[in-house]
Amino acid sequence: xxxxxxxxxxxxxxxxxxxxxxxxxxxxxxxxxxxxxxxxxxxxxxxxxxxxxxxxxxxxxxxxxxxxxxxxxxxxxxxxxxxxxxxxxxxxxxxxxxxxxxxxxxxxxxxxxxxxxxxxxxxxxxxxxxxxxxxxxxxxxxxxxxxxxxxxxxxxxx
Amino acid sequence: xxxxxxxxxxxxxxxxxxxxxxxxxxxxxxxxxxxxxxxxxxxxxxxxxxxxxxxxxxxxxxxxxxxxxxxxxxxxxxxxxxxxxxxxxxxxxxxxxxxxxxxxxxxxxxxxxxxxxxxxxxxxxxxxxxxxxxxxxxxxxxxxxxxxxxxxxxxxxxxxxxxxxxxxxxxxxxxxxxxxxxxxxxxxxxxxxxxxxxxxxxxxxxxxxxxxxxxxxxxxxxxxxxxxxxxxxxxxxxxxxxxxxxxxxxxxxxxxxxxxxxxxxxxxxxxxxxxxxxxxxxxxxxxxxxxxxxxxxxxxxxxxxxxxxxxxxxxxxxxxxxxxxxxxxxxxxxxxxxxxxxxxxxxxxxxxxxxxxxxxxxxxxxxxxxxxxxxxxxxxxxxxxxxxxxxxxxxxxxxxxxxxxxxxxxxxxxxxxxxxxxxxxxxxxxxxxxxxxxxxxxxxxxxxxxxxxxxxxxxxxxxxxxxxxxxxxxxxxxxxxxxxxxxxxxxxxxxxxxxxxxxxxxxxxxxxxxxxxxxxxxxxxxxxxxxxxxxxxxxxxxxxxxxxxxxxxxxxxxxxxxxxxxxxxxxxxxxxxxxxxxxxxxxxxxxxxxxxxxxxxxxxxxxxxxxxxxxxxxxxxxxxxxxxxxxxxxxxxxxxxxxxxxxxxxxxxxxxxxxxxxxxxxxxxxxxxxxxxxxxxxxxxxxxxxxxxxxxxxxxxxxxxxxxxxxxxxxxxxx
Ligand code: FES
Ligand code: FES
Numbered sequence: 001x002x003x004x005x006x007x008x009x010x011x012x013x014x015x016x017x018x019x020x021x022x023x024x025x026x027x028x029x030x031x032x033x034x035x036x037x038x039x040x041x042x043x044x045x046x047x048x049x050x051x052x053x054x055x056x057x058x059x060x061x062x063x064x065x066x067x068x069x070x071x072x073x074x075x076x077x078x079x080x081x082x083x084x085x086x087x088x089x090x091x092x093x094x095x096x097x098x099x100x101x102x103x104x105x106x107x108x109x110x111x112x113x114x115x116x117x118x119x120x121x122x123x124x125x126x127x128x129x130x131x132x133x134x135x136x137x138x139x140x141x142x143x144x145x146x147x148x149x150x151x152x153x154x155x156x157x158x
Numbered sequence: 159x160x161x162x163x164x165x166x167x168x169x170x171x172x173x174x175x176x177x178x179x180x181x182x183x184x185x186x187x188x189x190x191x192x193x194x195x196x197x198x199x200x201x202x203x204x205x206x207x208x209x210x211x212x213x214x215x216x217x218x219x220x221x222x223x224x225x226x227x228x229x230x231x232x233x234x235x236x237x238x239x240x241x242x243x244x245x246x247x248x249x250x251x252x253x254x255x256x257x258x259x260x261x262x263x264x265x266x267x268x269x270x271x272x273x274x275x276x277x278x279x280x281x282x283x284x285x286x287x288x289x290x291x292x293x294x295x296x297x298x299x300x301x302x303x304x305x306x307x308x309x310x311x312x313x314x315x316x317x318x319x320x321x322x323x324x325x326x327x328x329x330x331x332x333x334x335x336x337x338x339x340x341x342x343x344x345x346x347x348x349x350x351x352x353x354x355x356x357x358x359x360x361x362x363x364x365x366x367x368x369x370x371x372x373x374x375x376x377x378x379x380x381x382x383x384x385x386x387x388x389x390x391x392x393x394x395x396x397x398x399x400x401x402x403x404x405x406x407x408x409x410x411x412x413x414x415x416x417x418x419x420x421x422x423x424x425x426x427x428x429x430x431x432x433x434x435x436x437x438x439x440x441x442x443x444x445x446x447x448x449x450x451x452x453x454x455x456x457x458x459x460x461x462x463x464x465x466x467x468x469x470x471x472x473x474x475x476x477x478x479x480x481x482x483x484x485x486x487x488x489x490x491x492x493x494x495x496x497x498x499x500x501x502x503x504x505x506x507x508x509x510x511x512x513x514x515x516x517x518x519x520x521x522x523x524x525x526x527x528x529x530x531x532x533x534x535x536x537x538x539x540x541x542x543x544x545x546x547x548x549x550x551x552x553x554x555x556x557x558x559x560x561x562x563x564x565x566x567x568x569x570x571x572x573x574x575x576x577x578x579x580x581x582x583x584x585x586x587x588x589x590x591x592x593x594x595x596x597x598x599x600x601x602x603x604x605x606x607x608x609x610x611x612x613x614x615x616x617x618x619x620x621x622x623x624x625x626x627x628x629x630x631x632x633x634x635x636x637x638x639x640x641x642x643x644x645x646x647x648x649x650x651x652x653x654x655x656x657x658x659x660x661x662x663x664x665x666x667x668x669x670x671x672x673x674x675x676x677x678x679x680x681x682x683x684x685x686x687x688x689x690x691x692x693x694x695x696x697x698x699x700x701x702x703x704x705x706x707x708x709x710x711x712x713x714x715x716x717x718x719x720x721x722x723x724x725x726x727x728x729x730x731x732x733x734x735x736x737x738x739x740x741x742x743x744x745x746x747x748x749x750x751x752x753x754x755x756x757x758x759x760x761x762x763x764x765x766x767x768x769x770x771x772x773x774x775x776x777x778x779x780x781x782x783x784x785x786x787x788x789x790x791x792x793x794x795x796x797x798x799x800x801x802x803x804x805x806x807x808x809x810x811x812x813x814x815x816x817x818x819x820x821x822x823x824x825x826x827x828x829x830x831x832x833x834x835x836x837x838x839x840x841x842x843x844x845x846x847x848x849x850x851x852x853x854x855x856x857x858x859x860x861x862x863x864x865x866x867x868x869x870x871x872x873x874x875x876x877x
Binding site: 016017020021024027028031032033034036037038039040041043044046073074075076077078083087090091094096097098099100101102103106124125126128129131132133134135136137138139140141142 | 209210211212342343345346347349350351352353354355356358359361367406407408411478479480481482483528529530531533559561562771775776778779780781782783786804805806810811812813814816819
């Protein structure tokens, strides 16, 4: 079956069985490197993308269900060569070790800061709890959230 | 990540018979390590690989520093059998110490050679010249032709043709401009923007996707296979090695599910012991006993002691649990077989693959590409073997991606262990006798031959014999305290129920847990504050400095509310490397047994610091990962197989559970650097155990400290 999806601003028609998880269409048909495969069980968050403005896991999401949807991946957060504030914050904080979880983290935080411009610590932790990191980069990632918040919305007090 | 033989203080157990892998007789030709391109790029060849810890950046910093070029000019080529020197494994946080030193000397040799060439070209003496970002300049000659030559111009595409010199002048620490700075990691921009970064991202033209199908039990044999239900995939069978291959990845996944296989019940491996009886079982296996430390007369001292304390601690099997399951790509053109792998050692893997494929090594190429952080031998080598076998069969590029369950089932685990301690106190509360008995297998089982791979077992190669040498299980079994009468004895197990190999800090994680918990138990019996008790037996000023710093930063001794406690632990990693002290603060809910770790303070001394932000990142990572291991992690198994095959059955620490972390780095630019990749892993579990005791009086001696275990320990505590 042919499915039409808009990914990172470009329309694509892909031929795949509709129960194919979106992850494999993005990685193999469109050649994208993020999302990444982590578990295929919706347990780790490595495979997240933005569907509209919402962070969703793609490893079990049938591509047939997103026919016509607009998807943004990590690469699509870069606009005209300029990094998204969350990406910039991750660089500034050097918020990774192996970086395998970074995709899911950045996508989740981008969605969070869009929905909740000034989240509480608890809201941040809640939003990120579905994203696993083996390397223990959590502290840096939390700092990156605060830095991104400032980059996006300015200093709350200033 | 650590089975290179320790360089210093060989313990008696390591003299045990058989030869040991001797990787890393590195070539010392300068051109093998360093090349200067016509555009001024400095290409550095390193046999080490990036494991997500930032060594690519740290090694680049070292070369940039000694060669006087900007970091931007350096291009690192790492871990390719065709191009890079054989530096064995990247493991044991030794990269900066060993490989870094070689590159430092290489860069210094190159700089000296270039200065000599420039001097003759400009007709001056070398000491009139200065080096500035890849150019050599006469005073005032920054922009003047005839007074300035570039590295690239001097070499004109040629080679250095000299060996690395031990005497080329190295910079003094006060001259450093790049070493010691927090240079941003070179690999992160790609990872944050969706550029190809991992072996998982490699796509070759015509590449097929494969999934390997194995029985629950290693050693079961294939009885029947029914591939009738497969539509878009085909089956490859080599002996009992079975894989499905398809053009589309999801088709391979579906096929793996649809394939009907029957495996024999009578695996050549016996039933596993019941999980509950694991440690009992371990204790009753035949062992090879080796004394690691024997000073004074521990038994006599214990006998004369007025108080005797004893305690037994246990460690479960734990998983590397990389976030990305292992993946490899291989291709075979009939002549050369090439494998891309996130292995920790491209040359050792090539040798083992040669044995599996029965091909000469010079027809094999292994290229490293990064995987998800592995922290030891995860499935990377095994999946490389899977891919290599399939590529040879298919003569077409093939990518093998393990599933989450494949990874949890297949990756070698860090082994369960038992540590039994006894200690005595004299009438003044001084230690009178200390003994440590550890039960552990060797922690070094990286593949060296066909039978070491899971795939090897299924293509019909017999299981390997035990290696005859023991490594890693005794790491940090000796304490760093000046107890007069002590004995440390390791009962080496020939094998354990689950396939096991190296994981971050090897046996030190469990051994330090036991030692540092027991120090607190002795301090309690002596009625002495644990900080004071430790300092009595630590003479080394660097040891005292980390202990005192961590205590001060954590507010040691300041009052805490009921149900909250502080605990500390100290170790000198491997007894010869970095010093680390950790203070944890926890709150215990005594009704549920739940432990909440609110803060962790670490003081860390790894000698000279190459990249302070990199070291901090490593220490933070160690703290969180080891806290996860201490609180939550345990591989679960039935008598047939591993049953913790996903993140629900093998949970790791989440954001909500991460404490505040404070790190103080004690820099010693005058000392050589030692590894920072592992030390802070070993002090977390005991600091937390000691804090749990301080909070509620429950002494937990079994990892992980689950609520059930804490509750049980509370119930066992005399009211
Ligand atoms: S890969 Fe989708 S949640 Fe783990
Ligand atoms: S940085 Fe490695 S998994 Fe998060």
